[in-house]
Amino acid sequence: EPEVTQTPSHQVTQMGQEVILRCVPISNHLYFYWYRQILGQKVEFLVSFYNNEISEKSEIFDDQFSVERPDGSNFTLKIRSTKLEDSAMYFCASSVRSHEQFFGPGTRLTVL
């Protein structure tokens, strides 16, 4: 069964450093998303992406964040200058239009 994959599973970085989180969505899906979950808190929407552009973003997704689909398979989330409060589990998801969103296993980001 096709699934969303994410790499790395765990990323440790120093405050102020740039990180890139990678995702490979399900191949025939057209919508891509990033969510995050701070430990013990709700899953929060960051951004959705369709047709090579951002279709919606939350207040969390400020100028420090960017997304890219550099090729036909990868979907990346970049955080330019990480802060301590960026420590969270980051989930990528993909879907066919407004259907079920399928989530990857997540990348745990730890900012020291």
Next chain:
Amino acid sequence: SQQGEEDPQALSIQEGENATMNCSYKTSINNLQWYRQNSGRGLVHLILIRSNEREKHSGRLRVTLDTSKKSSSLLITASRAADTASYFCATATNNAGNMLTFGGGTRLMVKP
């Protein structure tokens, strides 16, 4: 309460019993989805119910939706120890970005 709030926050039952979790939301929705999350792991999609549907079944899962009360319930019948996880409802509104808004989840423990 916020969009997509579950109750109870925690539920402990014996194997074989049924588990019912409820979700309330505030705004009009396009669909409502239920997800399961095992501790520290990714989100597994369980079932999607559209705003024009009232009930849906999938195996041991039964989901109801009452748009007049802005509420949904997830029933797991004949629970198993492997059902132990957190269960989240997530709502999708009629927005171009297909953003999901998650609730805080119900932590279900099924004792063998």
